Amino acid sequence: MSLDLVSIGVSIAGRRVLHDVSFSVPTGHTLAVRGPSGIGKSTLLRVVSGLLVADHGRVLIDGHDVTSVPTHRRSVGFVFQDSQLFPHLDVAGNIAFGLRMQRLERSHIDASVAEWLTRVGLADRAHQSVRTLSGGEQRRVALARALAPRPKVLLLDEPFSGLDNELRVRLAELVHDLLHDTDTTALLVTHDDDDVRRVADADHHLADLTDEPT
Template identity: 50%
Template sequence: MTPSRLDLQALALGYEGRAFMRGIDLRVDASEIVAILGPSGSGKSTLLSAIAGVVPPLDGRILIDGRDVTRAPIHERDVGLIFQEPLLFPHLDVASNIAYGLRRHGQTRKAALLRATELLEWLGLGGYERRRVDELSGGQAQRVALARALAPRPAVLCLDEPFSALDADLRQRLAVEVSAMLRESGVAAIHVTHDPTEARTVADRVIELSALGEAL
């Protein structure tokens, strides 16, 4: 049996040594989108931060393609991260933002920018390469953030309420769009939200956070 893309084993999460959740088990396969539902403040973001390596888990293991990355530094994990706000680098233009991760993975600037152009076309943002990021609308900026995260082809993508800063109409449209793109890219995606409709639109599987492990 080939290992899952992402495999969380008995993960415990907490702040300053005090656990608020333990025994989290979850497997996500390639091209699969899992939505995790939970009210705000329930620890969804902490889970994503732990997978990406921003905060260390208190206990348990995180495997990516069978490799134990529990203690690996962020930049060696192969995990992409998307926040509520796009957090585009303000000093770089649109194409350079998307090319950033490719450059860090050893591509030449020319190749990286070429790939960025392709991704922008794919997103329906062709011609935006040289735009300043503060000229983008909220939806455009979030799409660019998605392209930036997907460009280095991460094994796992964590999306932390990526649409909650957008208005309802746009949120629905983008959810459909992003879900299609994620499937096409082959990434294993974890999408965290408090909105059940959005979760069902985007994901193949919807799981309540409370069902993942034992809340303390």
């Protein structure tokens, strides 16, 4: 599933955050968008996911215009910077959430959850409360939760921030492998060049994606 952004423009509280941003990500590729914090990288992800409506421009997934499709029908996975795990659900419950929203059969959901638990190395933690997980484990749950419903596009917002270097490398490799195994199109925003190198097929500085210089 390809992802195309056409002339996206966003102003928040009168300040222009994104100005005519356009780019394409081919199916199965991972594009990294770099740039210092505060220049609108997260805003870009919110626009792609539909959590934020752009002032102008269009978002196309797999060639279809989804600009006016609400978030829950866009089929985009989102790994939030602070994970945003559901505190009332255990590890398995978090991973199952998106599958439950698709009203899949129980047996199918259970099988898929088990598979994802193994993939992210948390098979023995299925029924543990997410509150008791370490930072790295929480990120892995967030990753599995976002990928389990097989989204058309995966959005990663600084997915490795706040982790120590060793964890960071291991998690980045995991993300890289999972994206390749599942042939998922992904958009990664980060300010870290090492992250880009480890995960992405291509990368751009956000400023370079603007059609005309600001």
